[in-house]
Amino acid sequence: MFAFRLDSRSGVPTYLQLVEQVRRGLLLGYLVDGEQLPTVREVAAALVVNPNTVAKAYREMERAGLAAPRAGQGTFVIGRADQVPHAVHLKLAAQLRAWVRAAQAAGLAPEQVRALVTTVLDDGQAPTRADAA
Amino acid sequence: MTGTSALRFSGLGKRYGRRTWALRDCSLDLPQGNVIGLVGANGAGKTTLLQLAIGLLKPTEGTVSMFGRPLRMDSPAGLAEVGFVAQDHPLYRGFSVADMLRYGNSMNPRFDRPGAERRLRELGIPTEHRADRLSGGQQAQVALTLALAKQPRLLVLDEPVASLDPLARREFMKTLVEAVAEADLTVLLSSHVVTELERVCDHVVLLHQGRVRLTGDIDDLIAGHRMLTGPRTDDTAGVAGLIAATHGTRHSHLLVRQPVGMPAHPRWEANPVGLEDLVLAYLARPDTEPPQAASPPPPEPAGPGRRLSIVTDPSAAERQA
Structure with a gap:
């Protein structure tokens, strides 16, 4: 499962840090097309952050075309066709x-x-x- | 998650004795489903505001409404909606944890005893122990578990982690965020340490000497402020939204409140500002325009889209460079 982390000194809002990590994970091959992201509750508990913030990050990932929800299953990343293995x-x-x-x-x-x-x-x-x- | 407000204060004030105002002119609209951090130095009025919010104190002036209804703490239905953990999480010292669960179960109609027992088991807290035999962190967890077992819609925590060590703080906050993820819960918690709120809260209220200095969605606040660094500028009167200025011999740092994406002058380098720096800058501001700050706020919120509001609005002078 993909592990998020936070830099609390960066001045970048938490939800944007999470979005950026998925974008970067896709670029660097840590994340592949169709891989499931941890649930909002799992991310909130692991990082001790507000679940609303995690949900906001997931919505932003969907908007940016980085991930998509599947009903009742969770959120899955969308890789690009030309992704390098x-x-x-x-x-x-x-x-x-x-x-x-x-x-x-x-x-x-x-x-x-x-x-x-x-x-x-x-x-x-x-x-x-x-x-x- | 959004929609009605969890708490709305209108012109709220509390005076102790004949002239000591602990809180004054407090008008706030706290959104439902959020985790709201109440920040301020010791004596800023945090505990007074929390106790007014849940009816433990009667306001000297102004009103409180909770979930769209005027606050009534004399009716059992109102009490059932609120969970409260006071400062230093007091427990009945002589009670065992199991006794407290039994007591809570008989006093509250919606008490989730199996859920509370499961949480304590996961945390490794023995229920046969007396409260005074538990560590500080365990006592805090028991107090939080009892408050959550009530299944409140609003949970109010007064300095919940001030007395805890860093590991116990993290464990406590973890229990809290898991509860928020599981239920439709609004949380209002106070602290004098900004950094421990930044991750857990999505909304912040900054109190200073009994008045609200700053309030809003944390992401909006961070996105709406930036630090401009450039050649020394002593005449800052024309800088739009200036909050704080520090000067070196040849350069200046200006903390400004400006809309997201507003282009900076090419000679200024713009950088994001963290919540802690933002809070410190607002705390350090002198009360430059008391007449404006003391003017009565509008009775109704300005609109659904307006979540970010700065109470001490800087004089909006035209930007002149």
Whole structure:
């Protein structure tokens, strides 16, 4: 079952934090299409938050097309057709970690790493150049 | 969940003795099905407001209505709708937990004894023990369980977790949110610690020196305020919705109440503000415009959509940069 968490210092309303975690979970492959989310009561008890807030988050997820209720069963996430499988995510994450370690060893500051990633992403020729390197 | 209000106060005031007003000009509409946090320093009037809300005190002026009806605590039907846990959750010291369940069962028509016994079993609280043999956290849980067993529509808790350690606080709040998830229950609880209310409550009432400083849906309040950081601005009179300003040598932080999505001037960086910072800023505000704050509020709420209201409204000067 998907585990929510809360950052009480972020200044972001609780219900938006919950919505964002489902969105992110789908992007990163922690959540897959058709997976059931915990009930409002379960989330409220686990996080010790107001059940109305959890219900509000679930309504917002439905509005955003991230999840849908099934009568009498609960709320289920809606994955996108082009969702990348979790295994691929894991593999790519491991490769990226190795690359970031190499960048740090070469003396790049986090800001420089981010700038480099952005540049490569923005560059239309990025895949071919990366292959050639 | 929404619709009628659970509690409505109109011009409520309570005076102790001849001139000490514990509460004054209190007009509030507290929505049904919500968990409402009453925040304020010690002596702000929280306990007075709670006791007025459930008829334990008689108001000096103004009226209270509960679920759309004028408050009557002399009728048994009215009493059955309210669960109340007083400060430090007093129990009958010499009674065992089982005695209290028996007593509660015989005194209340809708008492859910099996449910209460199940909850205490889940919490690992032995019912054969006397109340004074239980830990503080267990006593609080027993008091809450007894109040919930009445199956009230309104549960009022006065500083329920002030005397508890962090783990017992969490366990207590967990029992509370589970009860809210299971039943159609409105909760009004007081605290002087904002952080412990932020998660559990969806509505907040801020009391300061016997007056309501701020009230509204917590998400609306957070969405409706932001911190603007930019070059130092000493003339803040023209800033719309200014709540608080702090200045560095070359820059200023302005906490403002502005509608969601209102574009900030490019030289200002806008950041969200947490509930605790918001409450502290409202508490620190001087009573700049006493005539406005003391003016009588409208007898009827301004409309169903208007849940966010700031009582000490800043002078709405035109924004001039």
